[in-house]
Each structure stands twice: as structure tokens, then as C-alpha cells.
Amino acid sequence: MTAIATAPEQAARLDCDRCGVRALSLAILPRGGELAFCGHHGRAHHDHLVAAGAQMISLP
Numbered sequence: 001m002t003a004i005a006t007a008p009e010q011a012a013r014l015d016c017d018r019c020g021v022r023a024l025s026l027a028i029l030p031r032g033g034e035l036a037f038c039g040h041h042g043r044a045h046h047d048h049l050v051a052a053g054a055q056m057i058s059l060p
Contacts, residue, residue, distance in 0.1 A: 014059065016041055028055040 014023040016038035023036035027045070030053035037045060046056060 024059055026057045026059055028057065030054060 014026065014036040015021065016023050017035050018041040019038060021038045023042075024039045025037050025042035025046075027035040027037065027049045029035065029049075035045075035049075035054075036059075042056075050056060
């Protein structure tokens, strides 16, 4: 199950929206919304998300 948070510091743990393992990054989308990614999926989607205007945040 993926936890939903409005800010990364509010989340105890987020799971990857693609595969369900622990998320290591959070993409804040320019039109609202968030996507959480594990290391693998974060690297795979990073360039496209940044090009689309998303802000990428590393999670602890």
C-alpha cells in the first residue's frame, strides 16, 4: 500500500508507485500530485520527470 503525504517530512515510509518496495525518491509534479519511486524506478524515470518540470526529492 502506498502512503500519501503532502510533504516528504510527513511520511514515515512511502512505497514505490511502480513496484511497491521502499521509495527512495519523490517526484512533485508541476500540476499537483506526487509519485514515489524506488532507486531503480527513480533512475529510470528521473530525466523524463525533470524535463516535464517535476521536482525530485531524495527520501531518507
